[in-house]
Amino acid sequence: MKKRGRGIACMWYPIGFTVAANPSAATVKINTDGTATLLTGTVETGQGALTVLGQIAAETLGIATDDVHVVSADTDATPMDTGAIASRTTYVTGNAIIKAAEQAREILFEAAAPMLSVKPEQLEAHDRKIQVIGFPQQYKTIGEVAHHSEIVIGRPAIGSGSYNPPTVEMDPETGQGKPFSTYVYATQIADVEVDDETGEVEVLRIVAIHDCGTPINPMLVEGQIQGGISMGIGFALQEEILFKDGKQVNPNLTNYIMPTSLDMPELEVDMVDNYDPTGPFGAKGAGEPTAVPTAAAIMNAIYDAVGVRITSLPATSEKVLSAILEQKAA
């Protein structure tokens, strides 16, 4: 008989390396038409990092996402970056990009100030314009200013910056310290159906609410959450490298079972409203934590459905069935 159950799991997860320095650097070059080029040493590994980093540069310069072209991952051309690891790209590289873009923007403010008969600190960059704070009708387009600065004054608008999250060494005996600058939080709730005659678990629905600070690009955060859940389902129910005498027995995708689109439940993903003052425009990160609570939520849902506690992953049908049979025998 198929039995329904629900399970909840929450988690916390840090952004960046544990204590160790993990800096990022960035360079922003504003072209004479007001578009820009961002140089970053990080790598696009499928998570959408370059889009988010471009949005951060664009926001700082007051231009649109598409106005920024992102050049990445060439040690001959791009500045150093600790890389696509530890859910650190948006937060660490993002903060470095803000510093770089601010430096480039400052050059524009200094060029625009005499053009608008104000001081540089009275200017802001908004909607592709350099405008007077409080008097948005007084403006020059960023293209005009960038062109003027580079071609007339002879001062190209280029900026560089770097960022490293502040941490405090952990005491070796007690572990006390500040290993990370900030953390994210999340809850996932799973709705499952367990066949108590076969032990088969079907995940019907997962609700996932994640904190990533203020999302730079909500669509890409949703994508991360969806992908993380699929990885979490594999970890929970299917995936396992098996060994015999130290040799893997299933090193192939025929015998190493992982979720396909057919195994994916109905997903409802969203973000909590949050702002981290240390992050770029309030953002933290979203990469790894999305895969963290899924297995725990599913195990709790299995317990709710059939009353057995699975203490070792994955909860294969064989394992769930034998737990059910053991419980009946007891």
Next chain:
Amino acid sequence: MATKTKEVLESKVKDSEIEDLTAPDSLKVPAKPALKPVVVPVDKPVVYPLDLPESEIRLRTPAVGQRASRPDGRLHGLGQTQYIDDMTFPHMIFAKILRSEHAHAKILSIDTSEAEAMPGVLATLTGSEIPVNSFGPTLQDQPVLANEIVRHAGDGVAAVAALTEQQASDALTKIKVKYKPLPTVFDPLEAIKDDAPKVHAPRSNIYASKIIKKGDVEKALKESDQVFHKQFKTQMVEHVPLEPHSSVAMWDANGRVTIYSSLGRITLGRDDLARTLGKPMNKIRLVGTIVGGNFGGKNEITTEPILAMLSKKTGRPVKGTFTRGDEFISSTTRHPFVMDYTTGVKKDGQILGRKIRLVLDGGSYCSWTSTTLGKGGILAAGPYNIANLLVEAHAVYTNKTTTGAMRGFGAPQVCFAYESHMDDMAHALGIDPLEMRLRNAFTEGSVSPTGQLLQSVAIKESLQQAAERFGWKESAK
């Protein structure tokens, strides 16, 4: 809609073919420029218009907060993304790596002479030819190609470069390696014992430990209304990126080496290459491309130094792409954890103290184990206010596949344990699992297990929002 577009395009192709091949010039109907398909010369030609309009969202200001599409998305959709394995260079050849079948053995000899005589083979390589034959992000305990001892079935022992992948694979079977098997240990709880076979003799198998201590846990457990204990275990899993590890290395006549790689971290990758190749950093160019999935598995070098040395030997660009089998047996995997949780609670669900022991199966080499151990240990108590805490975490070597960085660095393992444990306690105390969590969860300004004051805490908000969205109250049995 998509099907219709395809039909239109196909009909346009047909039209243009008819125009080009059969119709006399005088009868040709001029093609409308806006609809003229572009044929891109790739292996399997695809036909599509390249002048698609830009997504409106990417043109909006302010940029932050916009659901902007990815510039690489269109390239993926149109099959234009250049992954490493799509790249080709003039005179490029292919490398394959012979891997150990033994989980632990001393290498007595490696004879590559027969392989070198095979058709198409241009060079072979063993570990002794690599200038500095070791690497690793924390401990440099892993050989690029093992030349003394193999520590798991999957360690590379020799490489071949040949004109085709097939010739390289065929030549691998002709390499003769003599091994003397050594005693093995596979279970981390066995490996932790003093008399267990040593994976990196004479060093202890326990190669990293972490302790987090707060308050007086023994006293708290004594003062608790109820104490719960359970052991949890997790398995080894693979990252399974769609794109396996892949690189192309080109050593030029100036002694400068350019490497295109699927690595996710090029700055530190170049550091590792400079070290293993014994070259100044400015003589190495490492280029990352769009990576087809990383999940932590592409955070350190694998074959790059081997390909560079083979390129140096042959004067040709050398490509090496992992088979799915290589990906499983030789790249890193997720650490299996053995987790013992003991928690003391009051009747109302408040956690008074928690004691945790984590044993990580660290596999054959350190890789990113220290990081996994640290994060796993720090996060192990969960997002809860626990005044009295003791976490003891150890990583041990075993003769299994190397465990390393993988999405979550130990967090999915400990979350499985602390959240299963939380539900067990809630059920025993007759408290709703959501309520049990809300009573213990961090709030703004909570102090973490390491004594850190927490900011922008949103755990309760996420619990409440998820419960509401799910219909937690309504779905209660």
